[in-house]
Amino acid sequence: MDQPVAAEIVNLHKTFKTGLGKPVVHAVRGIDMNIRQGEVYGLIGPNGSGKSTLMKALLGLVRPTEGSCSIFGRSSLAPDSKEEVGFLPENPYFYKFLTGAETVSFYGRLCGLSGKSLKEKVRELLELVGLADAADRRLGGYSKGMLQRIGMAQALVQSPRLLVLDEPTAGVDPLGSRDIRNIIENLKGRGMTVFLCSHLLEQVQEVCDRVGVIFKGLLIAEGSVNELTRDSDKQEILLEHASPELMERLKEMVKEDGRAVWLEDGHPRNSLESVFLKSLLEWKEKHPNPEP
Numbered sequence: 166m167d168q169p170v171a172a173e174i175v176n177l178h179k180t181f182k183t184g185l186g187k188p189v190v191h192a193v194r195g196i197d198m199n200i201r202q203g204e205v206y207g208l209i210g211p212n213g214s215g216k217s218t219l220m221k222a223l224l225g226l227v228r229p230t231e232g233s234c235s236i237f238g239r240s241s242l243a244p245d246s247k248e249e250v251g252f253l254p255e256n257p258y259f260y261k262f263l264t265g266a267e268t269v270s271f272y273g274r275l276c277g278l279s280g281k282s283l284k285e286k287v288r289e290l291l292e293l294v295g296l297a298d299a300a301d302r303r304l305g306g307y308s309k310g311m312l313q314r315i316g317m318a319q320a321l322v323q324s325p326r327l328l329v330l331d332e333p334t335a336g337v338d339p340l341g342s343r344d345i346r347n348i349i350e351n352l353k354g355r356g357m358t359v360f361l362c363s364h365l366l367e368q369v370q371e372v373c374d375r376v377g378v379i380f381k382g383l384l385i386a387e388g389s390v391n392e393l394t395r396d397s398d399k400q401e402i403l404l405e406h407a408s409p410e411l412m413e414r415l416k417e418m419v420k421e422d423g424r425a426v427w428l429e430d431g432h433p434r435n436s437l438e439s440v441f442l443k444s445l446l447e448w449k450e451k452h453p454n455p456e457p
């Protein structure tokens with residue numbers, strides 16, 4: 166049975182006027198989409214395809230030209246719909262002179278937290294995003310990946326049930342991206358619904374349960390990662406240490422059956438990103454205390 170819906174987008178259209186006598190821009194052209202409770206949904210699409218506009222409409226930051234958006238059954242245009250949602254924008258701005266702890270505390274106060282509960286929340290979130298050790302360092306000295314993680318802590322400060330992330334790993338190196346993916350997986354394990362957009366397809370593939378593909382304001386494909394990536398016309402057999410003779414025999418058998426058979430160069434490929442991460446992890450294991 167399908168999970169209950171966390172966010173619903175119905176026949177969403179958004180056009181922008183760009184000036185007197187100039188043509189309007191159709192950023193989103195009639196999108197229907199559901200984000201189910203507890204899932205990680207990834208929206209992918211090239212630059213200018215309408216991802217941010219759709220997210221902003223869902224967050225009630227832009228008013229639909231036509232159609233509607235709702236979060237846990239409440240219209241996105243209603244102020245109380247914001248109570249359940251945390252947002253990390255594409256290029257968040259933070260005060261560089263504040264420390265990590267002060268930053269999260271600042272956003273916590275804006276959300277009405279104070280005293281012991283605020284202190285406890287700040288500690289818990291810095292722990293969750295892996296910045297407990299950097300809590301008292303100023304943001305001016307944080308890396309891009311650390312800033313994105315502080316951004317996630319900020320988005321989580323009011324304990325939302327839906328987390329919306331606009332390009333959470335943009336400009337972050339593969340190690341930093343992996344940290345962010347781990348946080349998303351951890352949040353999913355705690356029952357959080359996550360809606361993210363990205364053009365880093367491989368990362369979306371690794372972390373998302375379902376993916377929507379948006380192009381020129383239209384949702385042109387949607388499904389689970391398995392459904393979308395499976396080539397149902399073909400089957401792949403992986404053999405360990407197969408001898409050339411065995412390979413020849415197998416090829417002959419398949420040919421006798423009248424089917425096409427391909428033998429690439431014999432070995433399946435890992436993604437460059439997974440090779441890069443694996444090499445770094447192996448090196449770190451071998452060098453637990455590297456020289457600075």
Ligand SMILES: Nc1ncnc2c1ncn2[C@@H]1O[C@H](COP(=O)(O)OP(=O)(O)OP(=O)(O)O)[C@@H](O)[C@H]1O
Binds near residue numbers: 192210212215219
């Ligand atoms: N405020 C605005 N005024 C006019 N046009 C806009 C406005 N916001 C977005 N657009 C246009 O709407 C279209 C979709 O933009 P949007 O930012 O939603 O795309 P995107 O997929 O998020 O792109 P990117 O990956 O580059 O962030 C683009 O043609 C953009 O120029």
